[in-house]
Amino acid sequence: MNIFEALRESHQKQRELGEALLKTSGDSPERRDVFERYKNELFAHAVAEDRYFYIPLMMNDAGLNITRHALAEHHEMDELLEALTELEMSNSGWLNKAKKLVDTVLHHLDEEEHGFFQQAGKILSDKEKTSLAKQYIKEYDKYKKSDKDALV
Template identity: 35%
Template structure:
């Protein structure tokens, strides 16, 4: 490998690293005194890209940080309450905007319909888990166990999106499509977050 090749690889990594750092900083701004130990993340070619997929991964990293920060809190502390409220509003707004900007179009292509349906179904499952957590006592031993299950489900969901579903969708979209979708996502995310609420609903076992 030549020095020029190494320089090119380093240059390609810089936008990705910058995007990840920026996303974590947005989460940290919610509770500056809480550590955001996000750790390593699954490899994805989209982090730092100036399109819809890069924008979605940016949110995923922000959410990874919020999840890690909540694990650093205790009981009904103000930080846990603030961070959980922010997580709920973020995940609700992100899912709604993602469905409107990306998956609504991808659903219309028979070759990618299944990916879109799977992603949307997992959005509903995550939303149900958030409602269940909101309805329970944050200071109880069971709350963190349920929160751990939510975190596992969410990380599985975004891992699939970043490594499989976005790759499949990208193959059927033009460069114009993905740039336009980013603008739609940004607009809809802002609007959805402004009206998002923490809804409390115990999740009944099937």
């Protein structure tokens, strides 16, 4: 497995959880569960991706600008997650803010997969792509709670 395949696995989970979150309503156990799972997926992915994809790319001049842009988007998502965490789920504005988060995540994933990955593919060697995938998966697993844990 290479780094792009590893990242796409989490991207698919993010898409599914984001879609599921927008189908929830009110301060329900379902909304709480899906939101916690989504937050955890985004967190585990971002930590591992920053360390084992973006940082290595930043070491190359050709990867600097695209990496800065991606990290800025991660920061924007963190701020939206924090705002959602602080807002009561029963608040009428909660779902609108959740939609903004999901839209931001989807934009970021599409941008990565249809632009950034192609540029990164030219920068990283095949050996680096495989090595980074192993490191990414190990780090991702370290921060990823099981679905069972996310229900608590």
